[in-house]
Amino acid sequence: QQIIEKDKPLELQVEITGLPQPQVKWFKGNDEINPATNKDYQINFDNKQTYTLTVMNCSPDHQAEYSVQATNAGGSVKSKKTK
Numbered sequence: 001q002q003i004i005e006k007d008k009p010l011e012l013q014v015e016i017t018g019l020p021q022p023q024v025k026w027f028k029g030n031d032e033i034n035p036a037t038n039k040d041y042q043i044n045f046d047n048k049q050t051y052t053l054t055v056m057n058c059s060p061d062h063q064a065e066y067s068v069q070a071t072n073a074g075g076s077v078k079s080k081k082t083k
Helices: none
Strands: 010-015 023-028 041-045 050-055 066-072 075-078
Touching: 010 066, 023 041, 023 050, 050 066
Parallel strands: none
Antiparallel strands: 010 050, 023 066, 041 050, 066 075
């Protein structure tokens, strides 16, 4: 569990490797996060293995369990959730 000040950003990072390179999805609760439709979030990949979810300007509305899922031809794995 992390405590973040109101209106400050939160970054969650995970290192994921796989061949072929996995497709990565971030979730708030059970809902997939889509930065194209929700500007509260940014998702970045550093072209190596680090994937970052940034929650912009945190507010009580962002309080939730967050997780990440990686999928490729070898299968799928989902992280434990973090608050």
